[in-house]
Amino acid sequence: IGKSIEAGVVLHVAEKELAAWRGAEEHLAEFFIVSQIELLAGAELRAGVVSPRGKKCARSWRWDETVGSNAEFPDLCARDAAAVRVFLSKK
Numbered sequence: 001i002g003k004s005i006e007a008g009v010v011l012h013v014a015e016k017e018l019a020a021w022r023g024a025e026e027h028l029a030e031f032f033i034v035s036q037i038e039l040l041a042g043a044e045l046r047a048g049v050v051s052p053r054g055k056k057c058a059r060s061w062r063w064d065e066t067v068g069s070n071a072e073f074p075d076l077c078a079r080d081a082a083a084v085r086v087f088l089s090k091k
Helices: 015-021 025-032 078-089
Strands: 008-014 036-042 046-050
Touching (some): 015 036, 025 036
Antiparallel strands (some): 008 046
């Protein structure tokens, strides 16, 4: 892992707080400038760095499991393919 965007982060969060963190993974990834966040129950707050799952998106450079899922934009993740589609529809 050479750059933060090439990393995934595993956050161990106390069980009683885990529900409050669920659903915020994408926002947390943006905040930490990493490709992915995985939340797990733990006794205390801990973080670990891992290699992300998926392939590298040609637009955002984030690693994402949805890269290649769109035939129109095979080098983009689903989020960026949707953004490009909206941009092109406005031209």
